[in-house]
Amino acid sequence: MAGTYSLAQMIRIVWVMGWSDFFLKYRGSILGYLWSLLAPLAKFLVIYYVFRPFVSDSIPHYSLYLFLGIIVWEHFTVTTTRCMSVLYEKAAFVQKLPFPRILLMFIVGWTNLIIFLTHLLIFVAFALFTGKEFSVHWVFVPLILLHMTLLALGVGMLLAAYCLRYRDIAHLWGIVTQVLFWLTPITYVYRLESPLLKTVRTIPDMLRGAALHNLFDVFVQFQPLSVIMYDLRRVTLYPVELSAPSIEHLLGVTAVLLVLFCAAASVFRRRSAHFVQEY
Amino acid sequence: MFMRFVGFIVIILVVPPVPVISCSHVTKTFRRPLIPLRHLQERLMFPVRKRREWSVDAVRDVSLQVAPGEWIGLYGPNGCGKTTLLRILGGLLAPDSGSVERNRDISCFFDLSVGFHEEHTADENVRMYILLQGMDAWRTHYVIDAVRSFADIGDHWHLPLKCYSVGMRMRLGFAVATAAPAELLLLDEVLAVGDQDFQKRCWQHLLGLKRLGHSAVMVSHSMADLERICDRIVSMDRGHIVSVRTPMCASS
Numbered sequence: 001m002a003g004t005y006s007l008a009q010m011i012r013i014v015w016v017m018g019w020s021d022f023f024l025k026y027r028g029s030i031l032g033y034l035w036s037l038l039a040p041l042a043k044f045l046v047i048y049y050v051f052r053p054f055v056s057d058s059i060p061h062y063s064l065y066l067f068l069g070i071i072v073w074e075h076f077t078v079t080t081t082r083c084m085s086v087l088y089e090k091a092a093f094v095q096k097l098p099f100p101r102i103l104l105m106f107i108v109g110w111t112n113l114i115i116f117l118t119h120l121l122i123f124v125a126f127a128l129f130t131g132k133e134f135s136v137h138w139v140f141v142p143l144i145l146l147h148m149t150l151l152a153l154g155v156g157m158l159l160a161a162y163c164l165r166y167r168d169i170a171h172l173w174g175i176v177t178q179v180l181f182w183l184t185p186i187t188y189v190y191r192l193e194s195p196l197l198k199t200v201r202t203i204p205d206m207l208r209g210a211a212l213h214n215l216f217d218v219f220v221q222f223q224p225l226s227v228i229m230y231d232l233r234r235v236t237l238y239p240v241e242l243s244a245p246s247i248e249h250l251l252g253v254t255a256v257l258l259v260l261f262c263a264a265a266s267v268f269r270r271r272s273a274h275f276v277q278e279y
Numbered sequence: 280m281f282m283r284f285v286g287f288i289v290i291i292l293v294v295p296p297v298p299v300i301s302c303s304h305v306t307k308t309f310r311r312p313l314i315p316l317r318h319l320q321e322r323l324m325f326p327v328r329k330r331r332e333w334s335v336d337a338v339r340d341v342s343l344q345v346a347p348g349e350w351i352g353l354y355g356p357n358g359c360g361k362t363t364l365l366r367i368l369g370g371l372l373a374p375d376s377g378s379v380e381r382n383r384d385i386s387c388f389f390d391l392s393v394g395f396h397e398e399h400t401a402d403e404n405v406r407m408y409i410l411l412q413g414m415d416a417w418r419t420h421y422v423i424d425a426v427r428s429f430a431d432i433g434d435h436w437h438l439p440l441k442c443y444s445v446g447m448r449m450r451l452g453f454a455v456a457t458a459a460p461a462e463l464l465l466l467d468e469v470l471a472v473g474d475q476d477f478q479k480r481c482w483q484h485l486l487g488l489k490r491l492g493h494s495a496v497m498v499s500h501s502m503a504d505l506e507r508i509c510d511r512i513v514s515m516d517r518g519h520i521v522s523v524r525t526p527m528c529a530s531s
Contacts (some may be wrong), residue, residue: 005413013410020403027398092394097387098370099411273373276366277309 005100013103018110025111036115037122040067040074051187058189061237064127068236069186071119072229076152077177079112083156084163084170087275094275101272102265105160109153113145127236135239143250144232150257151224157264161271164278183216184225192221192230224260227253297382299463299494300368301344305377307363310334337363338374339518345463345494352505353498355515361498362467364515365389368496369465383494384461386412388452388469397441401432401451404440408455422458429484430454431477450477457484464488464495470504482507 005013026032044067056062086104087094094101120141127134163169203218220226231253234242311333338360345351353361366372368379369387395404405426409419427436430451435443443451453469470481485508489495499505505512506526514522 009413009415012416013413016410017407020399020407024396024398090394093411095371096389096394097408097411098385099413276371 010100010103010106013099014106014110017103017107018114021107021111022114033118037119040070040119043074044070047187055188060241061130061132064123064130064132064237065233066187067123067126068233069184069229071116071123072148072225072232073181073184073186074119075112075116075148076155076225078115079108079149079152080156080159080177081170081173082108082112083153083160084173087160087164091279095279100269101275102157102268105153105157105265105268108156109149112152113149116145116148123236132237135235137235137239137244140235140245140250141232143254144228144235147224147228147231147253147257150254150261151228154257154260154264157261157268161264161268164275165271180225183220184223185220185229190220190226190230192227224253224257296347298344298380299347299349299383300379300381300385300496301342302364302368302374302379303342303377305338305341305364305367305374305379306336307338307360307367307372307374308334308336336518338367340377341515341518341520342377343368343496343513343520345496347462348489348492348494349511350489350495350497350509352509352512353496353515354500354502354505354512355521359515360518361515362389365465365467365496365498381463383463385463385465386456386461387465388456389465389467395440395448395452398439400439401427401430401436401443405451405455412461425458426451426454429458429480446474453481457488460488460493462493464493464497466495466497468498468500470499470501 026035029035031038047070048063048066051066052062059065083105086108090104093099094104159169159173200222203222231245231250235244335358341360341364343351343364353364355361363372366389367374368381369385369389370379370381371387371389394408396407399407402423405423406419409422414422430447430453432443432447432451435447440448456466456469457464470478489508497505497509502512509526512524512526513520514524
């Protein structure tokens with residue numbers, strides 16, 4: 001791209017445009033910001049009503065467990081979907097100004113992080129209301145937010161890199177997210193034997209028999225969204241029962257997600273040179 | 280001492296200045312299937328050998344250099360490759376072959392809407408635009424004041440863009456594009472703006488920019504406009520440069 005942008009300029013663009021998109025999203029609607037809350041809330045109420053009789057015995061604080069799972073899930077799906085749609089919404093800018101296209105992805109990441117933080121505040125209020133105590137393990141929350149953003153933007157950038165060329169991707173992603181919702185431990189119980197590396201060694205045993213449900217088990221156990229959700233739940237909801245994540249675990253997860261993010265950013269940058277002619 | 284001074288003068292006179300922007304042997308081809316094969320069922324219906332492709336060589340082996348302070352006009356019929364060349368120079372399109380060397384900051388102005396958002400006010404849109412241009416924070420305030428006074432849209436400044444007339448949008452677009460120009464401007468059909476009074480102000484503004492030493496590559500369908508301001512007029516046809524001439528009455 002033409003023009004050189006300093007790091008400070010890029011941060012300023014992401015900061016200002018992220019806030020602007022946050023406010024613009026709800027401009028003109030009567031309920032405004034409440035819309036971002038109503039979708040996860042409706043999902044929460046229905047699932048809570050259906051699942052509570054089956055899982056509330058095995059999962060303490062099931063309402064909080066479910067609420068946290070749903071807001072993390074909403075963050076992931078909305079961010080990845082917006083990474084694709086932002087290329088259409090900001091088509092006029094993309095076609096006329098030679099700024100680094102990857103900034104659009106960071107703007108999406110920032111806007112959705114703001115929305116997630118508001119959801120997390122509601123979760124805190126909800127937890128206080130139900131009498132849950134807070135532990136020092138909350139210090140890990142910013143790192144887990146970083147994990148969430150790296151994962152959502154990594155997947156989002158890979159999708160956005162090809163969504164203009166192959167218009168099927170947006171439709172395909174709609175189906176994938178529907179399937180993934182049930183392959184992520186949002187509504188049901190999930191345990192990760194600590195440390196994660198030790199559990200990884202059991203994959204051959206888990207796959208014995210090669211039945212489809214074994215494959216699903218392995219997928220649910222190790223997919224990054226499960227691990228992120230588990231980490232967030234154990235530091236906020238079960239600090240005593242499950243203990244804090246170890247340094248090796250956090251470093252390992254950060255490294256894997258950073259590799260995904262950097263690879264996706266590299267693909268996106270390469271592909272973005274062709275965006276203008278793919279509209 | 281005297282000899283060093285003479286040597287300095289000789290260097291200035293003999294060594295040509297580094298071009299603001301240059302492109303060499305740039306070629307760009309657009310390809311589209313004649314029957315859009317976007318869907319799987321269409322791909323199955325049309326065998327590979329029966330598929331036909333439409334392709335156009337929008338820009339063919341074009342080389343161009345813009346010296347500091349020089350204004351170049353691109354002229355030619357519709358579809359001759361002027362805008363594609365401008366987009367390649369601006370870095371919006373990657374050329375298939377050839378190279379582009381940019382030595383200065385660039386302001387792009389590719390049509391009169393410049394990507395404004397209908398729900399944003401003029402103030403928000405202008406801030407957004409100059410932010411994406413990569414302008415420093417300390418200049419933002421001055422530039423916004425300059426845009427506001429040049430566009431002269433009165434109380435509409437704080438209304439969403441959807442409340443604007445077409446003419447008002449164009450005036451705002453022109454004001455934004457030229458209020459804080461970089462050293463090189465890439466301008467695509469910018470002079471079809473507003474009423475006669477506003478056009479007169481636009482001309483004064485552009486001529487002022489030229490006097491200040493800014494360079495520009497300017498696309499227009501009006502030869503008279505190009506002759507009025509450009510130092511060189513490059514005529515294009517079917518992707519080629521067919522002639523380069525120097526107008527007699529270019530304003531300095």
